[in-house]
Amino acid sequence: MAASMSSSCCLSSLRLIPFKRTFFSSVNPPSKNLILRPIPSFLRTIVTFQKIPTVIVPPLSASSSSPSSSVDLQPIEELPPKLQEIVKLFQSVQEPKAKYEQLLFYGKNLKPLDSRFKTRENKVEGCVSQVWVRAFFDEERNVVYEADSDSVLTKGLAALLVNGLSGRPVTEILRVTPDFAVLLGLQQSLTPSRNNGFLNMLKLMQKKALSLEVKADDGTSESTTDEASVVEVDLESKPPSVVEVEESESVSKIVALGSRGMRIREKLDKELTPDELEVEDVSYQHAGHAAVRGSAGDDGETHFNLRVVSDAFQGKSLVKRHRMVYDLLQEELQSGLHALSIVAKTPAEV
């Protein structure tokens, strides 16, 4: 919901989005940006004139220490209970090395898979290491999983999935999307190729769950088609979030900043003395997001895009830069701000 600030949209900043905004752009044409100087705080609105729809959020920003991103994530409550526990456990462990240790611990305690089950059908495709997954029903028609891998990190990931999904009914398993990998905070600790393996592991486990169901339901054709259509919808509705592509619309939407937006702007302005500062309220893009409903503190101001160009970032890695911004906005994050998408550059990098 837009705040009740002035609806007179002052075009306070007009930007020509540079052609390539990659971290490694080392050759820039003589600056042709029409970026104006820091906007006086009395001007309330920020206008992004045009959004280039193909901006891929650089993997580095996805690897920031913040647990939130501006892409719709499956809410944790929809996950099977054991998996929720695991996610929360990993979220509570901040340091990457400690996360690894946790992961390895899971892997170590994974029940070994009998070698006769290490068949081609049980092998996970797209893994750099070898991973096998086996699935079968228990007496109550819950799916039980067993898995193994020759790589201990992958074994850890497999163990996560086995522990999180084993003993649950098929429908619950099929509802799980790979989004929770982001919540684990492991995504930034694991290279994309390994993450693909994680994705494929999950997919295989879901596929096996479904085929167990189909096989067991051989007589009743109705329920199988139901399952099939449920699967169709689920597996395709949420795209894998391994690489997060910004779902920007090439629509210029003028959103007046509410009080939170203003506070963010003021804080960053004061602490970072930026050369350029853009605060864009994109909460409307996440209006359907379950976490937004009811938990937002301030007029539904939950998601923002930030672009900050400041000398304060000099000499800092991207992770550190993002941390700086998050640290400054701690209060907001704790009172309903859900996600920030941050572009943090030094003046030289623009």
Add this chain to the structure above:
Amino acid sequence: MEGVAMKLPSFKSLAPTAISVASTFSIRRSLSFARRSSSLSAATITADSEPVSLGHRARKDFRILHQEVNGSKLVYLDSAATSQKPAAVLEALQNYYEFYNSNVHRGIHYLSAKATDEFELARKKVARFINASDSREIVFTRNATEAINLVAYSWGLSNLKPGDEVILTVAEHHSCIVPWQIVSQKTGAVLKFVTLNEDEVPDIDMLREMISEKTKLVAVHHVSNVLASSLPIEEIVVWAHEVGAKVLVDACQSVPHMVVDVQKLNADFLVASSHKMCGPTGIGFLYGKSDLLLAMPPFLGGGEMISDVFLDHSTYAEPPSRFEAGTPAIGEAIALGAACDYLSDIGMPKIHEYEVELAKYLYETLASVPDVRIYGPRPSESVQRAALCSFNVEGLHPTDLATFLDQQHGVAIRSGHHCAQPLHRYLGVNASARASLYFYNTKEDVDSFIVALADTVSFFNSFK
């Protein structure tokens, strides 16, 4: 115009305001002495103790190396997968697009003429770099893989008959196995593979014995991207030519690191990739002897490679154009030319000498880590290894190793099969880790790697 391939001064003089980035590389000027003077004076500075090593000097040209990843300084040890590019090469690419980008070969106007000149000059530079006798023996392709496919489809399909034999080794890169599989299926030719001897290099005696009257082609690597060994190409060519067979050399790992002289080797075909020799991706080349290329039918059809086009048939251009259909990667070719200049300015013999030392240092320090098994031959008086080591640590999956090295130490190595699955199967492993160096690496890089490796091993060991 010029028949000699001179290095043109860069186009900075045309646009003094452009490329302000270049001025931030103040050390570029210190290397400018090498540009003006001949390579002889550059060679007097050896890679010895007191003067700063080649690695330290060269690093300054590579901005990408000066960054942190995951909180640690980047240590890039994956140059066998792709090399980094010096500022001069990036500049050349930028210059092209900024000042004279235009389609080549048929244009009349000024920009087009300039682009064509630079493009053909790049071809000459590549020819000179490998000492080809004529620049028309250089066909620009997308990469070495495409170059091998070109030979396979063009030369192979029209020259191989049922029962003909093509000799490869088990250590070949996939790009020098799969095209021959495809073509042999179509033609009925037979593939034969040379295996490794006890030194873990392809068995040369076996290769010699395999060559027979039936052999039509021997396609082998010059330097192995896994074993770090090199093959005696000159001798192999002699044996092959005795029976009328042709030789294709996959020089992807040799051209960037040492002097490669195609006339001396007398190879019939030679392929290499630009992106492994400080050039951009998207361009590579095939060297082929003139008489061979002249007799080969086209590979891809389209514009540029034709002479006259009618509705029902067309006539084709002379090589190399015959094999360069469509608009080429013009800027990339020009940047590859700049890469050849850059490397030549340093001097390939100097680069090679530096890398031999570094290779030895890498091997020795790596071998001293317990439970490490390095593949390929041991370095000795007679055996010089390339500056790379593929290895495994007992009880530790190479992917785990590479992940931890990257995440906790910023060390970039590669893990997997390195596009050599048959070789890994032969060695009895699923995958290996590989650290590969280039002349912009230093001993300190190797040291960092070893320290990180030891830490990684102990971390995973503590979980056993």
